[in-house]
Amino acid sequence: MADEVVTLDPRDTSTTQSAGIAPRPGSLDGKVIGLLSNNKPNSELLLRGVSDLLREKYSLKEVVEANKGTHRLPAPQDIIDDLVARCDAVVVATAE
Numbered sequence: 001m002a003d004e005v006v007t008l009d010p011r012d013t014s015t016t017q018s019a020g021i022a023p024r025p026g027s028l029d030g031k032v033i034g035l036l037s038n039n040k041p042n043s044e045l046l047l048r049g050v051s052d053l054l055r056e057k058y059s060l061k062e063v064v065e066a067n068k069g070t071h072r073l074p075a076p077q078d079i080i081d082d083l084v085a086r087c088d089a090v091v092v093a094t095a096e
Contacts, residue, residue: 025088028058034087035063036079038071042095050091 025031035047051063064086068075083090
């Protein structure tokens, strides 16, 4: 048996950059709203409820639904790029 002790450091050593908060539209009237689900149970149901409430309060141009496929990983870049290109604002939800 070896007389060696291995110590592991679980801290994340990656660097991050602060992006700040995205500008908010003055109103959602005439805007395209994205809904991004993380695929947990009831997350799409929750987002559809949010969509219904927003449609009652605002005259939305369109609602775009997307599902990132798993709650374990960040959304794939192609989904993010699509939402950025098509939407004025995006609501992200998780549920159980």
